Amino acid sequence: MIVRLSKILLLATIALWIALVAFGNLTDYGSNWPFVQHVLAMDTIFPHAGIQYRAIHSPLLQRGAYALIIAVETLVAALCWFGTWRLWR
16 A cells, blocks of 8 residues: 555656646746757857757757647646546546
């Protein structure tokens, strides 16, 4: 019984954490937006790095990537809550 309760508590904690991250990204979109732009643009790697072709400079694609990140966070949180409920049941 203690192992089952531990699994439920762990999954509920993960679900809450991911839900809070997704909620934060939805309600304060601008907080992480500069970071996402910076990472996707790869603007701080070495000038002659061979991986610069992967950089994404298009604002439309950057916004799409950020929307996808938020959507996946929301989906994972929902699935974790569903799993918690199934374990509890």
